[in-house]
Amino acid sequence: MTFKDYIQIRERSEHLCSHLETEDFVIQAAEEVSPAKWHLAHTSWFFETFVLKPYLPDYKEFHPDFSFFFNSYYNAVGARTVRNQRGLMTRPTTKEVFDYRAYIDQQMKMVIERDLTAGVEETILLGLNHEQQHQELLLTDLKYNLWLNPLLPAVVNIKEYPKQDERGWVKVKEAIYEIGHEGKGFCYDNECARHKVYLEDFEIASQLVSNKEYLDFVNAGGYEKPDYWHSDGWAWVQQEGVTTPLYWLLEDEAAYYYTLDGKKELDLDAPLAHVSFYEAAAYAEWAGCRLPTEAEWEVGSKKFSWGERWEWTNSAYLPYPRYQKAPGAIGEYNGKFMINQMVLRGASVATSPGHSRSTYRNFFHPQYQWQFTGIRLCKK
Amino acid sequence: MTFKDYIQIRERSEHLCSHLETEDFVIQAAEEVSPAKWHLAHTSWFFETFVLKPYLPDYKEFHPDFSFFFNSYYNAVGARTVRNQRGLMTRPTTKEVFDYRAYIDQQMKMVIERDLTAGVEETILLGLNHEQQHQELLLTDLKYNLWLNPLLPAVVNIKEYPKQDERGWVKVKEAIYEIGHEGKGFCYDNECARHKVYLEDFEIASQLVSNKEYLDFVNAGGYEKPDYWHSDGWAWVQQEGVTTPLYWLLEDEAAYYYTLDGKKELDLDAPLAHVSFYEAAAYAEWAGCRLPTEAEWEVGSKKFSWGERWEWTNSAYLPYPRYQKAPGAIGEYNGKFMINQMVLRGASVATSPGHSRSTYRNFFHPQYQWQFTGIRLCKK
Amino acid sequence: MTFKDYIQIRERSEHLCSHLETEDFVIQAAEEVSPAKWHLAHTSWFFETFVLKPYLPDYKEFHPDFSFFFNSYYNAVGARTVRNQRGLMTRPTTKEVFDYRAYIDQQMKMVIERDLTAGVEETILLGLNHEQQHQELLLTDLKYNLWLNPLLPAVVNIKEYPKQDERGWVKVKEAIYEIGHEGKGFCYDNECARHKVYLEDFEIASQLVSNKEYLDFVNAGGYEKPDYWHSDGWAWVQQEGVTTPLYWLLEDEAAYYYTLDGKKELDLDAPLAHVSFYEAAAYAEWAGCRLPTEAEWEVGSKKFSWGERWEWTNSAYLPYPRYQKAPGAIGEYNGKFMINQMVLRGASVATSPGHSRSTYRNFFHPQYQWQFTGIRLCKK
Amino acid sequence: MTFKDYIQIRERSEHLCSHLETEDFVIQAAEEVSPAKWHLAHTSWFFETFVLKPYLPDYKEFHPDFSFFFNSYYNAVGARTVRNQRGLMTRPTTKEVFDYRAYIDQQMKMVIERDLTAGVEETILLGLNHEQQHQELLLTDLKYNLWLNPLLPAVVNIKEYPKQDERGWVKVKEAIYEIGHEGKGFCYDNECARHKVYLEDFEIASQLVSNKEYLDFVNAGGYEKPDYWHSDGWAWVQQEGVTTPLYWLLEDEAAYYYTLDGKKELDLDAPLAHVSFYEAAAYAEWAGCRLPTEAEWEVGSKKFSWGERWEWTNSAYLPYPRYQKAPGAIGEYNGKFMINQMVLRGASVATSPGHSRSTYRNFFHPQYQWQFTGIRLCKK
Numbered sequence A, B, C, D: 001m002t003f004k005d006y007i008q009i010r011e012r013s014e015h016l017c018s019h020l021e022t023e024d025f026v027i028q029a030a031e032e033v034s035p036a037k038w039h040l041a042h043t044s045w046f047f048e049t050f051v052l053k054p055y056l057p058d059y060k061e062f063h064p065d066f067s068f069f070f071n072s073y074y075n076a077v078g079a080r081t082v083r084n085q086r087g088l089m090t091r092p093t094t095k096e097v098f099d100y101r102a103y104i105d106q107q108m109k110m111v112i113e114r115d116l117t118a119g120v121e122e123t124i125l126l127g128l129n130h131e132q133q134h135q136e137l138l139l140t141d142l143k144y145n146l147w148l149n150p151l152l153p154a155v156v157n158i159k160e161y162p163k164q165d166e167r168g169w170v171k172v173k174e175a176i177y178e179i180g181h182e183g184k185g186f187c188y189d190n191e192c193a194r195h196k197v198y199l200e201d202f203e204i205a206s207q208l209v210s211n212k213e214y215l216d217f218v219n220a221g222g223y224e225k226p227d228y229w230h231s232d233g234w235a236w237v238q239q240e241g242v243t244t245p246l247y248w249l250l251e252d253e254a255a256y257y258y259t260l261d262g263k264k265e266l267d268l269d270a271p272l273a274h275v276s277f278y279e280a281a282a283y284a285e286w287a288g289c290r291l292p293t294e295a296e297w298e299v300g301s302k303k304f305s306w307g308e309r310w311e312w313t314n315s316a317y318l319p320y321p322r323y324q325k326a327p328g329a330i331g332e333y334n335g336k337f338m339i340n341q342m343v344l345r346g347a348s349v350a351t352s353p354g355h356s357r358s359t360y361r362n363f364f365h366p367q368y369q370w371q372f373t374g375i376r377l378c379k380k
């Protein structure tokens, strides 16, 4: 690993924010999203905590309070700030956070340009993957934070709604398959161990469900009939008053949505985005199909193209056989979230370049819509 | 099927209530529990709605409002009463509900003693299994409802804490196994289709975790250290202030618990009961083990005895391959709950005689403690 | 005071319940209402705690736990049961509560038939007034508890909707007046000290607002226009979805309401009941009038008849000049509630005979509708 | 009125913010507080809406959406933004808000420098008083918004804790007095009509309760004994876990508080600030005194100095005799808040120069601590 590898990834975080106003960095519109400022600082805190402090002799903290401020879910590393008050921290300012990033990068340069031991290099690699994960969250959180503003600001164009072809069906034969990470490349602990699964015959769609297809479901009264929905999904629809995917604006004369590039007309041919698991499952039920399991997805993925939407599977997020938590603070990373969440496979238009692989297991609670989530149908 | 088969199961519901005061039938201490009166009426409503009305010519309803009152989650069969207000329905009275049961039984006698078609018999069988399921809930809900009363009333003795032997470990070899229901006997839709699974080697405990073993976890600070817990589990512990299994009363001089037969001293050798999935998983983590998957449990169950506790597995409640919902109202039965819940296997001291089988898939949300739930450890 | 005086008031409590089913005594449909059983027991507890224990030598408690169970807001007298769980206490049973009442009455007979000191007699008098207050609450709470039952049971006829004459206006001249309790009769601490107030000229209605008048307000869109409402009142209307007084059932063909004697057609000429302060104030604003202050009401009350509805005034519940709390536990009685509540004057169809006087200060939070509350208009 | 009068008041709003970072203008830490940016814009919106649009021919709006953004509680003037989402509006930016202010001032110059009709001048005067009111709120909201930041930033020094003399008692004799606004100067509608009140003899403190006196109450267990508290006050203490006035930091070695000028040692001789009505009333009870009524305060105020703290009275916020709402949108100003709030009299260290008078009726809900509120004792 060279410093250039490192800084290329780090710079992308700042680049994504280049059209933000100072105010845009501050806010947090829901407990599950974080301010842009927080993402920028927290990813730097990761390097400070897990690389600079343990491995750089005489490292001097940028600011003694930052390790308190920018910690997140790592219970093993000291007290955390209250998750739902991140948007109230006006200080450190955005400028101070950018200064913090610059300081960390300069210190990291020293670490990287010395002889790296395997342990440090592995931790830096984890830190860079962590940064990339937060780059995607930075974008999705930003979209949610700005969406509540009636001015619907345009801040970055990541081509959220690409074109796609007509749907076909890919067939997979009954057999024992292997899934999970293999080889020497980077992966998260939750992708291991690679293991055998027995799959029956199935067919999986070559394309994602489009805006047009989903609009048909909306127009057919999909949000009004409990039969298509899980019991918890129907309760969610009723309580939250959900009637469309997140960010849709169905107006009298036309259909629109909010994108990070501002309000646009709904592109009917583009893949649907911003549905919850409940919506994905209800749509599949309505369409007479089902969602794939994550094993079906991983096995099938060799035969279709993917990467535009995080695709909801019908698999709960649970450990693979022989799953081992990494030791220490980093070990809290994934295992503790293995309950109440559903697995998403693929990647999205907001995923950082080089951060996708077919064994990647993303996971969210079934009610969340704010990621670039979509639907791929499956049938026997 | 004879009327005697039918009435034997039906009478057990009333028998379980023989020491209740009229007042005890009324209340509902939490949204997820129901009043005893409601269980007694709802199980009768099932026969009225799915057997008597469709199959008994000239059947006359006992009361025109009961089908509104005692419906539950069957959205396809008309409006439901608000779930959390069942405990406010003082009318129909307990006596009227017993009269309703007698009327239904008398009408069912006519149906059963005529020539039964296969369709009717199958529905009656489902109704009797439904009654047995509610018999268990009647007991667990009653325990919860009476528990809040400082007098801790004793109402029925179901031998909640049987003795058990020392723990051993049962080994199972890596192979393709089949799980799911097989043959002609009764089963729920969620037990089908029988299908192949690939399992690696594992060992599973021959006995359940005992009160003594769990008390060690409590005394070792198990409820104070986030490391053992899922993130959502730890949040649950903090928010609800949980420090022991439900119904435990740790007093200065001794440890007690509440049973349906009143307050008793904690029997250290008996199997633990009334833990949530979060507690089960945290205990397993602390003990250096894990919970079995439901496939592991089903395959292993031939080699150990079970039936005293519903055993939390580390499997989410999801459909088996080729799962099909039953058509119509009865079809709402199981599929709509296949999200956000964990599978429990086995049976419990509160399960009705003849209602257990090794393919049975019980399911609850991970925070619930009020069933007779326990822990069986697993390790590689 | 004779035992006959005592027992006459006590028996009325039981008489009001003569048509209840056992189940009806148990429930509590909202935190601010109590079960019938609780009222019957709590009023007895008052005599046990403040008369029998201090004044009857060798008095033996009926049950050691009852003083814990049936205490209410008297913080000075030991722990209280959780207010919103009164409806979950199935034990002591209704029968046991009636036994408790009989026991208390028998013991009180001994106290009363001996030479009463002034202190004891005063406390008994307070206890009887307390019983009468709870008789009214027993009725209003019962109405609320049964209202949620779709069967709308009829349990007692207290002639809730009497006839009234046409409205006239009574004039009162500017002057210094005296208000507050005077003389030797019983009163609560909050009616003292009698004191001077300066009033300007005003006119006050000789009759209450009728159902017909209020229906005009409803039909004129009164619940849809924020202009008539206090800011907090409008928020209440929006959040609770209020569109009529409590217990009204506006159906397509006719207007009904629920009474303790069952569902009846709305009597247009009868005085309106079951409005909150917010509704009373909004109606007055719409009608171009205002609500009287409590001083205006008390001074004016000599010139009109009253006693069918508790009449909302525009006075907050605050201490009179020279107000003194009674010492000890009984002292907690009234003063601690002197914030956030509005004064109601008069009495109602549910008030016990002999329990009304023109200086009586009733008080409730402004959102509550479940008392027999009404509106008397005032203008300059 | 000259433009200089106008601009002097307007400039103070901006001057108070001169040490804020851009980020500090954005946030809203509780529903009842507003962002600094919002105050700056809303006060300008007032002039735009009530002066420029109606009175300046050909006035061109600065931005078509601002009248939607910066409206507050004036229901009569179009839709309002959701009150608790003000802190999520990153756009318009702080800079745009300052531009908006400059534009409004430039337009107002044109209005003011032409011949003003009485109606316009009166509305401008109301707008300037409105601006001054918001200047105080800007400071108190800012303090609350920054308080949650562990860095406790210092942003403006308004000398929050001035010195005061020893307490004496001022006597007032029983008589008919007049209270309410008199003469031609500016006042709010709630200060009218001036009217007679009958007061009994009373004594009122010449000084406010000091930090030292209140610390004695804290140390005497004042927050632990329900006897001193209103029932609602005690519930507030328990639910919110209140143990001191807002902004106090009782550390092991010394007592501190947060001020807008940063964290300081508690000045024992300075007047107490940031107590709720509940705390004020509980303190008075503990001290064997009471709070004055607003009439007592107004009559007594000629004999003591005041203006450092808003002083809680024991009077609810209700209309004076002959109170009239102003017509139209401005009429919504005060009357709709006349329920559930208590009157505060005096002024505070945060009150704008020239904005105090002895008839001023400030009002807040009894649980709020974030204004510069204090206690003046009264006794008979």
Ligand SMILES: [Fe+3]
Pocket (backbone or CB within 6 Å): A042, A072, A130, A134
């Ligand atoms: Fe992170």
Ligand SMILES: [Fe+3]
Pocket (backbone or CB within 6 Å): B042, B072, B130, B134
């Ligand atoms: Fe059922």
Ligand SMILES: [Fe+3]
Pocket (backbone or CB within 6 Å): C042, C072, C130, C134
């Ligand atoms: Fe009472």
Ligand SMILES: [Fe+3]
Pocket (backbone or CB within 6 Å): D042, D072, D130, D134
């Ligand atoms: Fe304003």
